[in-house]
Amino acid sequence: MSKTWFVAGTDTGVGKTAVSCALMAAAAASGFRTAAVKPVAAGCDNEGQNDDALCLMAGMTEALEYSQVNPIALEAAIAPHIAASLEGKTLQASRLVGLCRGVMLGKADFVLIEGAGGWRVPINPRETLADVAIQLRVGVILVVGMRLGCINHALLTAEAIRRDGLQLTGWVANQPGPRMARHEENLETLRQMLPAPLLGDVPFLQHWDATEAAKHINLQSLIE
Incomplete structure (x- = not known):
């Protein structure tokens, strides 16, 4: 099976897709x-079709069908469980897992599964x-x-990941807009407090x- 990571964000709009493409570019290099x-x-x-999914397709080395990259495409740009309900659809984790495994079992040896929004985005009531x-x-x-508030968001997300029994294998600081005030101080605080490289x-x-x-990405700890 391919080496696979789940890409989560501290919130929506933090640049998960952009970072995923940068990670894939670094891996391809x-x-x-x-x-x-x-x-x-x-x-x-x-x-x-969703813009993020199209960006992922453009950024990967393997040629996959759109339906493989984004098997559940919902029309409204709102919370997934609400968008699915509006279309009369029910999202289930077990089905999404099966769809992901289809790509994980393919020829790629560096696979990313990108979430939506933050770590606790609902897909159904349970x-x-x-x-x-x-x-x-x-x-x-x-x-x-x-951006302002990132330390709290990051630490809470890392705690939730750990409590769910998963390993935070790494994190990426991404500047989605103009550079935040005291960027270096915030980065150093996160570096000291997050339990991952x-x-x-x-x-x-x-x-x-x-x-x-990708020039700002170092995959050494992941590859090792």
């Missing part, structure tokens, strides 16, 4: 075959997207959006480019 899955995406275009990572028993990469400090790029962002 090291000779790995890459693939990614966004099992649930809410917010699609007129063709029923389950959250965290249950997908729990059932897959994979390590977690946390994307920390470097820092994989990268990705700056805000006016014109996003995964290859450029």
Whole structure:
């Protein structure tokens, strides 16, 4: 089975997709075959496709069908369980796990499963997207959006991951907008308090480019 990580965020809009593409670009530069899955995406275009999923497809080395990368594509850009309810659909962690495993069993040896929003995003009244990572028993990469409040969000998320019995295998500091005040001090606090290695400090790029962002990523601790 491929080496797989679940990419979680401290919140929505922190740059999970951008960081996932940067991680895949760094892995590809090291000779790995890459693939990614966004099992649930809410917010699609007129063709029923999600921008984040399309970005993941453009960033991976393996040629996968859209339905493999984003098997559950919901129209409304709202919480997944609400969007699914509006379409008369029921989301189940066990089904999402099976869909993810289909890609994990493929030819890629570096696979990312991207969540939606934060760690505890509901998919039905009893389950959250965290249950997908729990059932897959994979390590977690946390994307920390470097903005006011990030320390609290990051520490609480790391605590939740640990309580769920999973390993936080690394984290990435991502600047989703103009550089936050006291960036270095916030970064150092997170470095000292998060129980996992820092994989990268990705700056805000006016014109996003995964290859450029990958220059700020170090995968050594993951690859080892």
